[in-house]
Amino acid sequence: MSFFAAATLTPLFLALAGTALGGEWAWAGFLGMSVLVAFLDRLVQQVPAADPEAEFPGSDTLLVAVAAGGLLLLALTVKAIGSGAFALWERAGMVLATAFYLGQVGNAAAHELIHRQSRALRRLGALHYAAVLFGHHASAHPLVHHVHVATPADPNSARLGEGYWHFAGRAWRGSLRKGFLAERDRLRRAGRPWWRHPYAGYLAATWAWGALVFGLGGWRGVAVWIGIGLIATGQLLLSDYVQHYGLVRAVRPDGRPEPVSARHSWNSPHPVSSALMLNAPRHSDHHANPARPYPALRLPEPAPMLPRSLPVMGTIALLPPLWRRIMDRRAAAWAGLPRR
Secondary structure (H helix, E strand, O other): OHHHHHHHHHHHHHHHHHHHHOOOHHHHHHHHHHHHHHHHHHHOOOOOOOOOOOOOOOHHHHHHHHHHHHHHHHHHHHHHHHOOOOOHHHHHHHHHHHHHHHHHHHHHHHHHHOOOOOHHHHHHHHHHHHHOOOOOHHHHHHHHHHHHOOOOOOOOOOOOOOOHHHHHHHHHHHHHHHHHHHHHHHHHHHOOOHHHOHHHHHHHHHHHHHHHHHHHHHHHHHHHHHHHHHHHHHHHHHHHHHHHOOOOOOEOOOOOEOOOOHHHOOEOOOHHHHHHOOOOOOHHHHHHOOOOOHHHOOOOOOOOEOOOOHHHHHHHHOOHHHHHHHHHHHHHHHHOOOOO
C-alpha cells in the first residue's frame, strides 16, 4: 500500500503546492505525472506481486484520500486562477496538473469507488465524475460497459480501425443514453418512481459544482472548471479506447456473446504508471473480478499487452494514423486467436 500511496499522493501534494506557490511549482505536478513517471516506468521493471486473497485494510482509505484530495485540488485551482494573481504560464501549469491528476488518478480512484458495496463510497465516486462533467459514468460503467464490453452494444469499446476522436464522441453520447436506459429499467423493476433516477443526482451535483466554482473564481473560474473537466473526461475516454481497442467477443450459437476473458482487454505491465492509476492498466483481471481490491489485480497470461505504458499509448492514440500503424496488426492478431 505504501507504493500506491507514494505514487498517487506525491503528485497531489505537488499540484497543491503549485496552486499556493505558483512559479515553477505550478508545473511540478504535471511534469511529475508525465515525464517523471515515463522515466520511472523504464527504470523500475517490477514490484512484488500482492496476494490476491490478502486483505488490504488501507485500500479504501487511500481511495477516499485521492478522491477528496482531487476535489480539493480542483476548488483551489479555480480559486487561484480566478484571483488573477498568477501569470498565464503559471495558470497553464495549474490547469494541466489538476486536469491530469483528476484524469489519471482521480478517475482511477472514482472507478474503484463505484465498484464498492458501500453506498457512501459509491456516492463519492459519483461526486468525482460529476465534478469533471461525466456524472453518468457512475451508472454507465457498471451497468453497460461491464455487461457488454467488447461487443457492438458497448459504446465504450473501440472498434478496429476507429480513431480516438470519432470514438470519444460516440462513447460519450452512447454511454449517456444507455446508462440512462439501464437505470430506468432498474427503477421499473424495483417499483420506484421516475424522480429517483440517479441521473437527477448527477445533474444536481454538477450544477452544485458550477455554483461553487463560480463563487470561488467567477466566470473565469467556470471556464477553467469546464476546461479541466473536458481534459479529465478525455483521459477517461482515452483509457477506455486504449484498453479495449479492436478486441471483440465471439458470438455463440445461441446468439449471445462469449464470456468475458483475459483477451478482451489490453493490459500494461509498467509498475509505476500502474500504481499511479491504482492498477487500472491490469484491466483484464478487473473485468474478470470487478470486486477484487486494486492492489491484488494480476497480469494474466496470455493476455493482450500494450507495447508501452497506458499513458504513453493514450498520447499516441491522439494521432490516429500512428496509433493504427502500431496497434492494428496487434489487435488483428488477437482477434484471430483460436476460441477457447
